[in-house]
Amino acid sequence: MMMSNVLFYTHNKEDLKRVVRMVVEEIRKTEIVSHTPMNSEEDRLTQKEAARFLGISVTSLISWKKKGLVPYFQIGRSIFFSKVELLELARKNPGLIKPSRK
Incomplete structure (x- = not known):
């Protein structure tokens, strides 16, 4: 029994670009998570510290x-x-973090 490869052309160039962007974004998230200890004490902010951090x-x-x-x-x-x-x-929402007033 011979099986042939069937190709479906249902996506356009913009669909492909969108998928590539999504994959790259997921890879970036993984890199950030793997290089920084999540929820470690050095990563942890209280509400007051987080508010100050975000301005x-x-x-x-x-x-x-x-x-x-x-x-x-x-x-x-x-x-x-x-x-x-x-x-x-903040990276996903530019303008979210206000400059600190020191």
Whole structure:
């Protein structure tokens, strides 16, 4: 029994570009995660530290957290944010982090 290769041409050039971008983005995420210890103590920020890092108020950060706009994790009753995840969020949303006023 002979099997032939069947090719389906259902995707255009833009579809291919979109898929390549998605794959590259996933690879970048993996590289960031593998090179930085996620949720380690050096990556962990309190709500106050995360708000300062993003240049927003703690109230705004809590609001974003409740709306699911910003990733966080909980240890016991304490809420923490990953600096790596916040940086990734900022990369995807230019203008999110305001310049610090030091």
